Amino acid sequence: MKWFSSALILAITFTETYAHKWDQTSAEGWLWYKEQAPEPIKQEESSQPKSLKSPPKKKETYQAQLLHLRENFEEAMAKSILVPTLENVNQTRDLHDKMFKKSELFSHLWMVSSLMDGRGHEAATNLNPLHRKIYEQDKTEKLSSQLKTLSKTYGLFFVFKHDCPYCHKFVPLVAEFAHRFGFELKGISKDGGTLPGLTNISKDNGILGLINPEGIYPALFLANPKTLEVMPVAWGMVSYTELLQNIETLIQAMEIPHAHS
Structure with missing residues (x-):
């Protein structure tokens, strides 16, 4: 029984000593899990520029709009002459009426503007016969x-x-x-x-x-x-x-x- 106690004390001492030594040992083999998890590797951002959004479309000038309106009418007129269908002629008339109404309104407003402003009324430009x-x-x-x-x-x-x-x-x-x-x-x-x-x-x-x-x-x-x-x-x-x-x-x-x- 005495030898068992001595063996037990020896076993405890050995275990404590080995445990202490094991704890002080640097990570080897299966001891890697005791270490702090490594930080994830940051991937460098691509040097390529990010795709930019296409710039907003520039507003078409009024001069360009008028040009397109005239070109559309001329194209429709040519189409109506070369391919004289009712649909084509109606399209041409619609474009003509659209242009005519805008022109008529412009002429009317021009006259109103002239009446409101006397600067444009010169004796040399008056076409009245008596004048x-x-x-x-x-x-x-x-x-x-x-x-x-x-x-x-x-x-x-x-x-x-x-x-x-x-x-x-x-x-x-x-x-x-x-x-x-x-x-x-x-x-x-x-x-x-x-x-x-x-x-x-x-x-x-x-x-x-x-x-x-x-x-x-x-x-x-x-x-x-x-x-x-x-x-x-x-x-x-x-x-x-x-x-x-x-x-x-x-x-x-x-x-x-x-x-x-």
Whole structure:
């Protein structure tokens, strides 16, 4: 019995010692379960960019919408002509009516806008017959006054050649114009000849090479003897109305600062 107690004590001691040693042993074999579970390996995020959502579709401009509407109508019209079925013709009419209604509404609103705003109502653009008559009369009187004022500082150079038939036909008109508005009329002859209807004539002294290098006959110029300014009024033969319009254009240009400097 004594030996059993000793054996029991020895067994307990051995067990405690071995257990302590076993507990201090690093993980080997089946001891791996005592260790803390390893952290899961994090997968690196893919360097490839994530798929982006397609950007919102850009709104079509009104100009593009109008173009498409017109193109659709033209396509429907072509289809109706080449394939003339009732369905195709009805489709073409529908598109036509749609365009017409929009155009009609636009025209109506344009008129309303014009009535609400007086800026667009100018005397020169009014098409009323009576208004046009009064406007033209007023314009003629104003131009006549401007020409009489202009004749106090400017004269007219009539450039001609004796053998030029257009010069012979044009000079009476120019002489009448000069007399009516008080312009001094001076003829400059390229060849030294004379011309019926002109009393004040001088032979070219070289000035024609400067003011009429192309040699166009007849030609008419405004000339200021004080400033030596010379401006073309007519190249070749023109009507009385054109003559008035040309000089009116020059007068308007003179009113613009530095326009003829």
